[in-house]
Amino acid sequence: MIAGILLALAAGALISVQTLFNNKVSASVHSHTTTALVLGMGFIASLSMGVLFEGADFFNWRAMPVWFWFSGLVGIGVVTCVVRGVNLLGPSYAISIVMSSQLLCALWWDSAGWFGLEQVPFSPQKAVGVIALIAGLILFKLKPREMREAAADI
Amino acid sequence: MKGVIYALLGGMFLTLQGTANAAIGDYLGTWQAAVLTQGIGFVAAILIVLFTGDRSWRQLSQVKLPFLFGGAFAAFILFSNITAFHHNGAAVTVSGVLIAQIIVTLLMEKAGWFGTVPIRLKTPQWVGLGLMIIGILCLSF
Secondary structure, eight states: OHHHHHHHHHHHHHHHHHHHHHHHHHTTSOHHHHHHHHHHHHHHHHHHHHHHHHGGGGGOOOOOOTHHHHHHHHHHHHHHHHHHHHHHHOHHHHHHHHHHHHHHHHHHHHHHTOTTOOOOOOOHHHHHHHHHHHHHHHHHHSOHHHHHHHHHHO | OHHHHHHHHHHHHHHHHHHHHHHHHHHHOHHHHHHHHHHHHHHHHHHHHHHTTOOGGGGGGGSOHHHHTGGGHHHHHHHHHHHHHHHHOHHHHHHHHHHHHHHHHHHHHHHTGGGOOOOOOOHHHHHHHHHHHHHHHHHHO
16 A cells, blocks of 8 residues: 555656656757657657566557557647646646646546546535635635735735 | 646646556557557657757757656656556545645745746645645545
8 A cells, every 4th residue: 555655656756857857858949849859758768668577578469449549649739738838837837737637627528428438427525626626726826926916016 | 828728738638648548558558558659659749840840959969968868757657657556546546646746846846946946835825735635635536
């Protein structure tokens, strides 16, 4: 239990570091180049880990549905949008919105049973979650800088 | 506003990617799914760079070396994620990843690490963070 939780926390922390590293790259090059670099690095690293864990078995691929080939295009949307969002909003605020959008889309699609997902009914607990998330986001957006400006206006 | 739209779309694409990767992973294996999706994404992203005439890659040499490897973290993130999932299931893993992500991002930005502009956090930000964590927990379990 504890080991699993620590690993999940480590994964989250690594995503944060990755976000800031990618942001650093995008300060020097265009977001298209940043996206290509990030996906290329991910590809090489995943290939290495796959071969490390599974050896030659890694290359035993079954014939697969055509849509699998296009799923990689979603990754371009992910990296490009997150890099641009972080660039424009700053890391914490951008990541708060990305996470909220992620959770709300998951809730929406789960409740609707889209994409072959097992339909999960909407519950009062989920409603509380949505309200807490959005209220938290709005409070978070009250940046100290804006508060100072507001104070100066008065 | 533009930034908010990018961030919202980014989150939507992440969920779409998670859903697709789960299905592909069940069929091919998790590492195979990661290699397939990132490989195709990489090739398509290179084509976009070529077609848009983006030559900014020449400036990649100005970026300090470690930052170029941010993308490679994906493999370690995936490994931790799979193992954690195996131990505790989806709810604990998803909420753990998201909570760590927002807290660590906030702390790094507060400290001004990796070229970020340090932010000052006051009561509304801490309360907001607390509410977001409650929201994550309510939506994950």
